[in-house]
Amino acid sequence: MTTADRPSLLLVEDDAVLGPLIAELLDPDYRVQLVTNGRDGLHHGLTGAWDVMVIDRGLPVMDGIALIAALRSKGIATPILILTALGDADEKIRGLDAGANDYVTKPFDAGELAARLRALTRTFPSPAPAPVAIGDWELDPTQRSVRSVYGHTVSLTAKEGQLLAALAAEPGRVFTRDELLAAYFHASDQPGVIDTYVHHLRRKISKAVIRTVHGLGYQIGDAHE
Amino acid sequence: MTTADRPSLLLVEDDAVLGPLIAELLDPDYRVQLVTNGRDGLHHGLTGAWDVMVIDRGLPVMDGIALIAALRSKGIATPILILTALGDADEKIRGLDAGANDYVTKPFDAGELAARLRALTRTFPSPAPAPVAIGDWELDPTQRSVRSVYGHTVSLTAKEGQLLAALAAEPGRVFTRDELLAAYFHASDQPGVIDTYVHHLRRKISKAVIRTVHGLGYQIGDAHE
DNA sequence: CCAGGCGTTTAAGAAACGCTTAAGAAAGTG
DNA sequence: CACTTTCTTAAGCGTTTCTTAAACGCCTGG
Structure with missing residues (x-):
């Protein structure tokens, strides 16, 4: 494992087109791991050492909000950004209160997403790997x-x-x-x-x-x- | 300093109507200090112990972006949310990269603003100014x-x-x-x-x-x- | 037990990295 | 506006680390 690489990013997105597209978009700046449902997201989120996560609101098997709540309840403090088509205020409030750190609605601007991720990783330095x-x-x-x-x-x-x-x-x-x-x-x-x-x-x-x-x-x- | 009261919030907003309105809106949850220009914002930001700051993008005397950059360059790590009418992506990127943690455009939903502030203060459990x-x-x-x-x-x-x-x-x-x-x-x-x-x-x-x-x-x- | 292969140890040149210094640019001050 | 302090860059030099190579000793199969 290389140590001084790009930050690691877990992307949970079920859309077969959008998922790979976002992954490619973020690839220059992050080591992106893409999973396509909530259960896999939970597994990777709990076992991996991620610098930041991007999670879709609507997911098969396990909903995005439930996924975030589950991760937070397990003590995972990694910064999380919700990316979704659901843009009304109540949805945002629910997502943020579940434990997300930011909320971006589709369609989104690529530069803005990148800047918001920078803001998140800047304020949360990566956790130290275990000895x-x-x-x-x-x-x-x-x-x-x-x-x-x-x-x-x-x-x-x-x-x-x-x-x-x-x-x-x-x-x-x-x-x-x-x-x-x-x-x-x-x-x-x-x-x-x-x-x-x-x-x-x-x-x-x-x-x-x-x-x-x-x-x-x-x-x-x-x-x- | 900070009592076991509501968290302290520094609001920098020059609009004579909107400023007091937002202050009143946030009053149930925060001890709000309102200042109406960038210079006062810088002074209060540097000298006070704030839990979170809400800063308008367009400010007299000293621009919001310049204010944030100045605070960050002085080592102030307090979470900052930009609140502004300028909503295009480039503006957001500029604001976030200057050191802001979140960016909300007017008109905004009161509940969403409150949720985003909760997300910010939740993740930063208040600085500890110990020798x-x-x-x-x-x-x-x-x-x-x-x-x-x-x-x-x-x-x-x-x-x-x-x-x-x-x-x-x-x-x-x-x-x-x-x-x-x-x-x-x-x-x-x-x-x-x-x-x-x-x-x-x-x-x-x-x-x-x-x-x-x-x-x-x-x-x-x-x-x- | 002996010979050849394999592993260990040293040394030394090359490359990468950090330290130090000096000087110009920027910011702060009166 | 002039003066002082602080910030930033860049380059020369010394040190640490990396890699090669060669001499020496140990293990294993015949």
Whole structure:
């Protein structure tokens, strides 16, 4: 997962034409995930770490208002913008009071939508991703450092952090050098780079954290204990 | 300051009829202070502790957009709603990008305005103007000076104070240059400005206060144990 | 047990990044 | 309006990080 990318946006829109259109419209500025009904919206909204959500008022399976109320009741504080054809004042009041932060009616101006999204993301800084546990250590991706269970903190470089995060993402799985290379380094790099960074990590953290699988690659934790 | 009463609302509206009308409309839910020009708006906005502001787009003495930009550049983060007759998309974009959080066009529905204000005040649970401790230093709430534990006082410029306050607001968190830039400087500024102010702060206060995280940004406190 | 492959460790050049300085532009002040 | 302070840009230089490469040691199959 790349960290310093565009903000992530969850778009819940059932219209088969409008959905992809809006997604494309927002694509230059956001990493857009499009889902087409309320149930999927709820699932993604609860499980993903979104910077902002755009939700259609009228949705199949689960209504937009109900979706927002459900998300808010679960403690999701992500800014939400309602996008809908229903423009009368009572509808707006109901949507905003359900927990939405803004309300835009179709037809909408693309620039205005973008500006309103900017205003929302500006005031709600993205929540920090959760730290990853690795044996006796804890990796904080936002800070690029690992802290041992007894308070000692070691700071990592960008590549060291990416490599460690990649391995820790699926404990027990063996990653080949080529997999790691393709995901986090330049395509032109030699597979030997990985060895070098594994060495750096072992020196900084502890030798036992990363295990070598001879002839295959590297692995973290969870072998057969 | 703020009692456990209704939230405080600063209304900047020059129309002699509409101003008192809106004030009366909002009176059941807010403690409304009405001023009728941009200069007074700026003065009240800077000196008072407001929960939310409603600002007219077209104002005598100082334009609404200019007023908002001025408030934001001084570090005022209070939610702002623009209320205006100018409804075309470009105007909205300009207003929102100047730092407003919402934009309502006249004629407006009273219930919708109230709902949008609720959405704004709900999401911003009122600022906490507490003095901030930074290592051996204490940052004055006015953000214009720091005092060391042994009485020595150093005065800061506005930007220096804002930068330090931003970093100190979340000790341990790493802020990227872009985050700091977006929050407290003009959008057109180069990220390098941050480096310059970090240098100024380190010279005025002490080198150890602000930590560099290579490739990411800057951080205060909470890293070396 | 030996040989060849594979992994580990070091070192060093290249590239990216941050620090510092200086100077012009803008804003504030009397 | 002139003066001072503050803000912003840009460029040179030093440091950290990235990548390559080569020497050395360990593992595994025959």
